[in-house]
Amino acid sequence: MSCLPQRCARQLIREPFQRGSLPLFLTPAFSPSRTQCFSTSSPMQSRVGGAAISVPPEVSLNLVDIPKSATRVRGKDVPKFTAEIKGPKGEMSLTIPSFLDVNYDAANSKATLSVSDSEQPHQRAMWGTTRALLQNHIIGVSEGHICILSMVGVGYRATIEFKATTVTASYPGQQFVSLKVGFSHPIELGIPEGIKASTPQPTRILLEGVDKRKVTQFAAEIREWRRPEPYKGKGIFVNGETIKLKAKKIK
Template sequence: MSCLPQRCARQLLREPFQRGSLPLFLTPAFSPSRAQFSTTSPAQSRIGGSAISVPPEVSLTLIDLPKSLTQGRGKDVPKFAAQIKGPKGEMTLNLPSFLTVNHDATTQKATLSVMDPEVPQQRAMWGTARALLQNHITGVSEGHICILSMVGVGYRATIENTATTVSATYPGQKFVSLKVGFSHPIELGIPEGVQASTPQPTRILLESVDKRKVTQFAAEIREWRRPEPYKGKGIFVNGETIKLKAKKIK
């Protein structure tokens, strides 16, 4: 009795390949020396090991976290944190336990290293932690900005001290009021640590030392009028462009 197709396929994969035992049209599929799609060798990112430039006006120090914060059931519990101070403000970044930061004050360079680069989790967090540390250093020294451009007839924005549809979450909070084609204005509370201004009625400038906060708030504003591809109307972030589509003709 002949074997089933699935059983035969598994048997062919387990047994050594014999070119004469297969039909001619199945030979390329089971051949061990198949041609690759690309002839170039795979290149891996080396962003984690690259040095970070620390400006002279920025101070980078490592501090020990309290024991209450280092006790948990997670896979990795941070034991140290990087404290970055600059002319724009101060930020703190919790570092994984397997990560080490070496700061050379003479060369004004900071490098990150992990215990075992062959571990996938450590290698993945190596580049992520390096990018977060770079963002924090840039934030306290220069700051992060997002520029939103409003394209549309009657689209405009203003910064208000009070709002009627939302309530303040912290003392002195201001609000962004949008007029983007709805029958009522859209009011959004500005997150703490983010400064907003309107140099033009159709421009919104967001500034903060925290890149995550400023980009997240810009995304929330953009969500009310995402750019559409037929008339090119909407809220664009940081020079965003879209490709216009042809009009539908019935």
């Protein structure tokens, strides 16, 4: 007897029914066109990749073809050319995927990227990513990228040293960042090539460089030695980083 209601429900679902053959309270549950919408707004896709990039007059942008013998990538995403960006701060290069085209208007100092098929998720994702990387390179060679690290804690200090006792130099003339962050010995980190580090204050570290990825990566490595903790608010903060303090545990 317990299986009878289940059999009736399965039969109602499988067989077509008329609206008048069911009770009114069962009609919404067995209606085939039942939909439930949680939002009334229509989905919108990001169009960051199609936005124009302004190129300063002191920056030169050149597109250089890549020979087939120099490419090691196989498949449809074989890069065809490289964008070379030169400015007063330095020079950088960016490999452009094959499904993207860079249109540079020297008269208006504008650069735009176009994609061959915007319906494919991979091409649409790389469209915005490549545009962001190209803009970061243009800003890097013209103005440069900076990261400011603030050290909060009793006795926390940082200095720039020309010699280190715990690590060896990876290139001639390398400098080192010496951190005093509560350990029994100072922490010495080699400054990567292409990055300039200074300490305007004993509790401030200023990192400057052309490549944004290298600058932020080195800042993350320094922050890893004393990540901000939520109880006393001590640690190494990057670029005005804030943290929400937790209430102290009271026994």
